[in-house]
Amino acid sequence: MLKKINLFDSIVIGLIIISFILFVLYPFVAVFNYGYKGELFSELITNITSYSHLLLNTVKVATATTVVTVFISVAVSLYYFIGTSKFKKIIVLIFMISMISPPFVTSLSYINLFGRRGLISYNLLKLNYDPYGFFGIVSMQSVTHISINVLLLVGFLKGIDKGVINSARSLGANTNRIILDILLPLMRPVIKVVILLTFLRSMADFATPAIIGGKYNVLATEGYLSFIAEGNISKAVVMNLIILIPSLLIFLIFFKSFRNTTLGSKNVGVLEANIKKSGIIYYISLIVTVVIVLMLASLYSAIIISAFSTMEYGKLIFTLQNFIDANDYITDVFVRSVIYSLIAGLISSVVGHVLQYYIYIRNVKVLKMIDFVATLPYILPGTFFGLGYVLAFNSYPLKLTGTALIVILNLVFKQMPFATKIGYSSISQVSEDQLKSVRDLGGSRFNEIKDVVFPMSYEGFYISFINGFTATMTTIGSIIFLIYPSQKVATIVMFDVIESGKYDIGSVIAFYIIIICLVINISYYLIVNRRR
Structure with a gap:
C-alpha cells in the first residue's frame, strides 16, 4: 500500500530520480545521440x-x-x-x-x-x-x-x-x-x-x-x-x-x-x-x-x-629494488584510489538501500522504472559507460570532464546494479511492525530509515560497501577515458606499466592493491562477526 508522501520523501525521491536520469540514462542516450548526429549509424551499416x-x-x-x-x-x-x-x-x-x-x-x-x-x-x-x-x-x-x-x-x-x-x-x-x-x-x-x-x-x-x-x-x-x-x-x-x-x-x-x-x-x-x-x-x-x-x-x-x-x-x-622503482609511478596514486573507493562504496550502498526502501516498503511505483535504469551499467560495456560520460559532460552547463567529480560519479553509478540488488535483499528482511512502531512513537520517515532500515540491514550494507570499494579499487574499463594524468588511480597506472613491458613494477602495484583490498575485506569480516 502506498504511504503518504511528505516533503522529506519528495526531496529524496526527486534527488534519486534526477541522479539516475542524469548520471545513468543521460550518458547512455548521449552515445546514441552522438552516433545519430554524426551519421555514425549509416557509416556503421555501410x-x-x-x-x-x-x-x-x-x-x-x-x-x-x-x-x-x-x-x-x-x-x-x-x-x-x-x-x-x-x-x-x-x-x-x-x-x-x-x-x-x-x-x-x-x-x-x-x-x-x-x-x-x-x-x-x-x-x-x-x-x-x-x-x-x-x-x-x-x-x-x-x-x-x-x-x-x-x-x-x-x-x-x-x-x-x-x-x-x-x-x-x-x-x-x-x-x-x-x-x-x-x-x-x-x-x-x-x-x-x-x-x-x-x-x-x-x-x-x-x-x-x-x-x-x-x-x-x-x-x-x-x-x-x-x-x-x-x-x-x-x-x-x-x-x-x-x-x-x-x-x-x-x-x-x-x-x-x-x-x-x-x-x-x-x-x-x-x-x-x-x-x-x-x-x-x-x-x-x-x-x-x-x-x-x-x-x-x-x-x-x-x-x-x-x-x-x-x-x-x-x-x-x-x-626490494622493484618497490623502490615503483615509487616513481605511485606517488599519491593509492591515496587517491582509496578515497575514490571509499566514496563510491559508501554512496552506492546508501543510495541502493534508500531506493529499495521506497520501492519495497513505500511502494513508490515511479522508482521501479528507476530501478530498471540502475541495471543499465550491467548491460553497458565499461568503455561505453565511460564514453557516455565524456560525451554527456564535456560542455556547459554540465561540464565535468577534467575533474575528479566525473570520475567519482562514474564509479558510484557503475556500482549501482549490485548495490540495488543487495539493497533489495536487505530491505525485504525489514519488518513492517518495526516501522509502525517508529511511527507510533512519533518518528519521521527519516527516523524509519536511520533507526530501523539501516540497523536492520547492516550486513547487506556492509556487503554492498565492500563490493563497491573492492570493485572501484580494481576497476579500469569505465574510467579509462575519464582519467587525466593528475587523477590516475592504481589500476590505470598498473595497466600502463604492464603495457610498456615493466612487469616487475606492475607486480608491485598489483601486490599493493591486493593487500589494501584484503585489509578492508578482513576488517569487514571482523566487524560483521562482532555485530553478530
Missing part, C-alpha cells in the same frame, strides 16, 4: 563488413569464456557443497584473493609464468612458448570470472532446503542422481545469471586482450585504442555500439533470471551437505576444483615472486 571480423573475434572469445567459466564454476560449487571442510577454507582464501585483484592481473602472472621468458615455460621447461592470442585471452578471462561465479552459485546452494536432499537419500538416491535430479535443476536460474554476467564482462574486457591478445584483436580493445592512441572518438563510439548489440541480446534472453535471482553474501563460510562423497560427477568436480585452485595459487604466487625478485644471469634474485 562499413559493417570491415568490422565483422572484430565482432566475430569478440563473440568467439565471449562464448568460449562463458562455456569454460560456467563449466568450471558449476563443478567447483558442487564440490564446495558436497566436499570436506579443510579444503573449503583454502578455496575461500584463494577465491577471496582472486576477487580483490584487478581483472587483468592474471594476465601479468600468465606472462611471468608462461611467456617467452616465463619462470615455468622458459626457465624450468626450456620452452619458447607463445602465450598470446585466442587461447591466452579465454584462459585468463575464465580464471578472472570463476571466483565471483562460484560464490554466487554457492550462496544459492546454501539456501536449498536440506530436507529435499535427505528425502532423496532416504529413497536410495546416490550422489550422481542427487546432483542431476535435484541440485542442477534448482541451480538453473542462477546458472543463467552466471552465463549473463560472464558473457557481458567478456564482451566489455579490453585490458586482457590488450595485454595478451597479441595480433588477435577484439572490439573492446580496438575501441580503447581508437580513443586513446588515435583520438578518434567516432570510431570508439562505433566499436562500443557494435559491442552493445550482442550484449543487449544476451541480457534480454536472461533478464528474467537476473531480475528474480537474489545476490547473496560473498563471505561464504564452510558449508557441509550430508551427501556421500562418491560418484563420477563428484570426482570430476574434485579434480576440476584442485586444478583451478592450484592454477590460481600459482598465478598469484607469481605476482608476489615477481614483486620481490629480479632475473640476473638466468637466476631469480631477491630484491
